Amino acid sequence: MAIFKLTVNGQHKEVNVDPSTPLLWVLREELKMTGTKYGCGISACGACTVHVDGVATRSCVLPMSLLGGPVITIEGVGEDPVGRVVQEAWVEKDVVQCGYCQSGQIMTAVALLKATPKPTDTNIEESMGGNLCRCATYVRIRDAIKSASQQLK
């Protein structure tokens, strides 16, 4: 076990966990922030996506020993202007069906729009290609990203 200090959504946290513990489980089990979901556990589905130092990151495969920056989760991304616009677009387009994958979808979409405010269909397909949705809400996800994009300068 080891003590780790981390910043999550702008708040300083301290946890005492095994260094090999993935960030996902620190968020969910230690910090009780359950908005970030466990999907596959091998970074193949994107449900666990958070931002680490601004980069969309699969928290299920990131051991605490390798965590290298501040963390933003679905609970905090709405504080960001782009994050807020994306969340509003998600509501506008009624994207969610079961909703399990959607926090990861939103975190990836925010990362895409921060880097590429006016994405093409190809940009969207490439960036969102690692986020799976068993309800197949892909068409509405694309619509929501385009709607958010139109609202971003």
Place this chain on the structure above:
Amino acid sequence: MLRHRTARLLTPLFVGVLATWVLAFAAFGYGGDSKPVAESRADGLASWERIYSVLTSPRCINCHTATNYPQQGDDRHRHFANVIRGPGGKGVPGLNCISCHHEANADSTGVPGGPDWHLAPLSMQWQDLNDKPLSSAAVCRSVTDRSKNENMDGRALLKHHEEAELVLWAWNPGFRPDGTARTLPPLTHAEFVAATRDWVEAGTPCPKGK
């Protein structure tokens, strides 16, 4: 007077010795050091083949693709999760290489990692569009083409093989998600560097052919 006579006598002798040496050079291909050029080239080509065996091993060639995606595993299958190359070889926003691959191997989760994890540029592709490794001659031409290899001469290539962090990673590739160790290249790193040094000292010869 005596000096002039001696010079007249010695000049043909000197020319004869020189001519003999030139003929010997032409006949046997002796170079500047103690090894004949032909032998040195043959040794260099043998060293290159050892280098090639490493470059085409999965730990190296999986990120030297000709396509818009990396490969993974000893069977060199397409990287899962729809990972693609991206404009700088580092993925795309939201799906970057560093979305999963961090500064070091994450052995508890089975994800390999190293500093600045990225794909080799397309100019340094070592396989064709069907994911088949290029021939030894083609890879050698690519590696030695300074318009493709970030302007590295032989000495720089040796340094790259000795020190580049992602090159070194190939001999410290960590563990798979099932806890078993990833396969290493066919040579040790020391053997790889020694082969590179021999190849560079031989003038970085490349095999002929396509």
